[in-house]
Amino acid sequence: MxxxxxxxxxxxxxxxxxxxxxxxxxxxxxxxxxxxxxxxxxxxxxxxxxxxxxxxxxxxxxxxxxxxxxxxxxxxxxxxxxxxxxxxxxMKQATEFEYERRGFFHICITDPSPDALSAKFEFNDGKRISNKVDPSGRGYTQCQYLADPWGNVVEVLDVGFEAMACLSTM
CATH class of the missing domain: 3.10.180.10 (2,3-Dihydroxybiphenyl 1,2-Dioxygenase, domain 1)
Incomplete structure (x- = not known):
């Protein structure tokens, strides 16, 4: 790389x-x-x-x-x-998470508790579109993909981007 x-x-x-x-x-x-x-x-x-x-x-x-x-x-x-x-x-509304389309497809929010924020999204007409993962592969971070009520994708990480990038195995 x-x-x-x-x-x-x-x-x-x-x-x-x-x-x-x-x-x-x-x-x-x-x-x-x-x-x-x-x-x-x-x-x-x-x-x-x-x-x-x-x-x-x-x-x-x-x-x-x-x-x-x-x-x-x-x-x-x-x-x-x-x-x-x-x-x-x-506007035209997508009906599902279109990860394969070209261009921007999500924003990412840093939150100390992705699980709690995921539950809050689900309780308020959003939805969880991925399982919780550890992008570092070392048990350091949590990541989840969520969607707002309009289908916009919001990734939630419990660490900042620089920390995640340094720890990531991807």
């Missing part, structure tokens, strides 16, 4: 935010606030091409996007969590 090291004139860039698409932004804000303690930053905004055609979002997305709600939350380490509710056209 090869490793790539940044050139001396480059720097590691921090993760800024992640965006998810759900059919109900308000419910998602409430759920992630209750489940993971994410905090809403400002109001949820409703953007319509008919009312505000000059909105920057319409410079980014194709002309088929006509209406969207957008909420912004903060995670525990300052990373943003952006929630999109596509109203027109409506």
């Amino acid at each position: 090869s490793t790539t090291v940044a050139k001396s004139n480059e720097h590691m860039r921090p993760f800024n935010h992640i965006g998810i698409s759900v059919p109900d932004a308000a419910a998602c804000v409430e759920w992630y606030g209750r489940m993971l303690g994410f905090q809403l930053i400002g109001p949820t905004i409703h953007i319509s091409r008919e009312k505000t055609p000059e909105d920057p979002i319409f410079q980014i997305y194709p002309s088929t996007l006509q209406e969207v709600k957008l909420a912004k939350m903060a995670m525990g380490n300052g990373v943003g969590f952006e929630i999109f509710e596509f109203i027109n056209p409506k």
